[in-house]
Amino acid sequence: MxxxxxxxxxxxxxxxxxxxxxxxxxxxxxxxxxxxxxxxxxxxxPSPKAIASMQKAILEGHFYPDLTSLALRKKLGSIHGIDPENYCIGNGADNIITLVIASYVNPGEEVVYCTPTFSEYHKNTLLVGGTPIEIPTTKDYKFDLEAMLEAITEKTKLVIVCNPNNPTGTIVDDKELRAFFRRLPRKVVAVLDEAYGEFISVPNYSTGVEYVKEGLPVITIRTFSKLYGLAGMRVGYAFAKDELIRPLQAVREPFACNRVAEAGAVAALEDExxxxxxxxxxxxxxxxxxxxxxxxxxxxxxxxxxxxxxxxxxxxxxxxxxxxxxxxxxxxxxxxxxxxxxxxxxxxxxxxxxxxxxxxxxxxxxxxxx
Ligand SMILES: Cc1ncc(COP(=O)(O)O)c(C=O)c1O
The missing domain is CATH 3.90.1150.10 (Aspartate Aminotransferase, domain 1)
Incomplete structure (x- = not known):
């Protein structure tokens, strides 16, 4: 053999x-x-405005896209009130998940999350030689934040909360989530996957935008694949405070977000x-x-x-x-x-x-x- x-x-x-x-x-x-x-x-x-903008961008398809998707970072910055420097734009949220785990997890380190959830956390953790620590969700299919805290050891590097969770669609109580982030040991980084975050309609529900502004140790991930109907274009992004976002920006491949996708994403954000x-x-x-x-x-x-x-x-x-x-x-x-x-x-x-x-x-x- x-x-x-x-x-x-x-x-x-x-x-x-x-x-x-x-x-x-x-x-x-x-x-x-x-x-x-x-x-x-x-x-x-996609929004008709996004389609028009993408059609226009195709005519410039012979030019490389902007290296770090500045126009999109600026647009996101103005919407969320978070500095454009604190974003990393990628080729879909999948690409961002790969970047986060590759940026933080050393061989032998642990990544804690609940299951059932999005399969890419497991795959990317194995890819870098890390150990996935999978905790069952609660009986009502929510991320079990208490059990996740209890599972943290000396070896834990990342905790991932998928909120809303895929495939269960559940969300955790936002006050409990904030408390969870505050209780994390200093050497543990939190990842908040909000691929479906824009669908949450609970009044005054806090999201990654608030947590990042509060300076919590959270890297928030979002995508244009769901609400914005751009799954085929592949645009996702992360935002976090300076020291947390920097390694992603360093690891990210140049031109990760193509010219047409960036144009579509910017226009989609404008079409309220x-x-x-x-x-x-x-x-x-x-x-x-x-x-x-x-x-x-x-x-x-x-x-x-x-x-x-x-x-x-x-x-x-x-x-x-x-x-x-x-x-x-x-x-x-x-x-x-x-x-x-x-x-x-x-x-x-x-x-x-x-x-x-x-x-x-x-x-x-x-x-x-x-
Ligand atoms: C929870 C979650 N995170 C990330 C992704 C990846 O999204 P993208 O299409 O931006 O790669 C998905 C896609 O289904 C998802 O469900």
Missing amino acids: TENLWRSTIQHLDPYIPGQAAKDAENQGNLKEVVRLATNENPHG DYKEKVLRENSKEMEKMIKAFRALGCSVEETHTNFLFIDMKKDTAIIANELFSKGFFIRPCAAWGYPEHARITIGSAENNDRLIQHLQEIMTETSYQL
């Missing part, structure tokens, strides 16, 4: 498997159409009306879908995101396969250890109705009856 030449720390890693990509589906199932409800994309697309429209539509459809899932006998709670975490009370792999044959992609949660749960993106009103109609048919067939 050929000797395995891979680095020992990555020998057990598998490639990231996203929600079924449309292309694969076309090849595998010869489907006429594909409704993507497995990857939490924005069903309404479109953002509000997407948020309104999302909460209206979420309410409708919760009622519909409950009528099907499923257990589901409102989330603070653009997806639902649903206890379907049946093997969701089977249901997902049936839906797949009709061109609808959802995310079964078996890989997270929840074989009867599904994570389903809130789609357009029309596709949501069609999904429920398909589910009614699938679930009333004898073999799937609840």
Whole structure:
């Protein structure tokens, strides 16, 4: 047998498997159409202003983008009231997660977070030779901040809080989160993944913006893939106080955010009306879908995101396969250890109705009856 030449720390890693990509589906199932409800994309697309701005930027595609995405950092700075110097713009939040972990975690150091959560924390920790310390979420699927504090040892370097959490959609109490950050030992850095942060509608709820302004040891991560509908363009960012953001800026590859993506992100931030429209539509459809899932006998709670975490009370792999044959992609949660749960993106009103109609048919067939 050929000797395995891979680095020992990555020998057990598998490639990231996203929600079924449309292309694969076309090849595998010869489907006429594909409704993507497995990857939490924005069903309404980017803002028309972002599209116009990106189209213009393509004409300058022969020029490198700005090295550090200054225009986007300035725009974010003016919106959040945080100095442009305190941002790091990357090729999606995935890229930022890689940068944070590569910047902070030495081989043998521990990274503490709860599960189920976003899989990239695990992969990137292994990649640098760190040790993932995975704590179960609470019974109501929230990050267990007390248990995370108890899990901190001499070896802990990072703690990661995904808030709202993916795949559960839950948020922690913000006062408890602030207290958690304050109680961290000085040598531990906190990462707050707010990929879905813009969907939180709890009045006066504190986010990473407030924590960073208060000088807490928190690196906040955000993305343009969800609310802003730019998943295909790949723009994500981190912000933190000087000494915490600096290593990310040093490790970041030059030109990480391409010219078209940066133009789209800046214009998307300027289009407040479109953002509000997407948020309104999302909460209206979420309410409708919760009622519909409950009528099907499923257990589901409102989330603070653009997806639902649903206890379907049946093997969701089977249901997902049936839906797949009709061109609808959802995310079964078996890989997270929840074989009867599904994570389903809130789609357009029309596709949501069609999904429920398909589910009614699938679930009333004898073999799937609840
Ligand atoms: C919690 C969380 N963080 C980060 C990301 C990565 O987002 P991006 O598309 O910006 O790489 C995702 C994507 O689904 C996510 O759910």
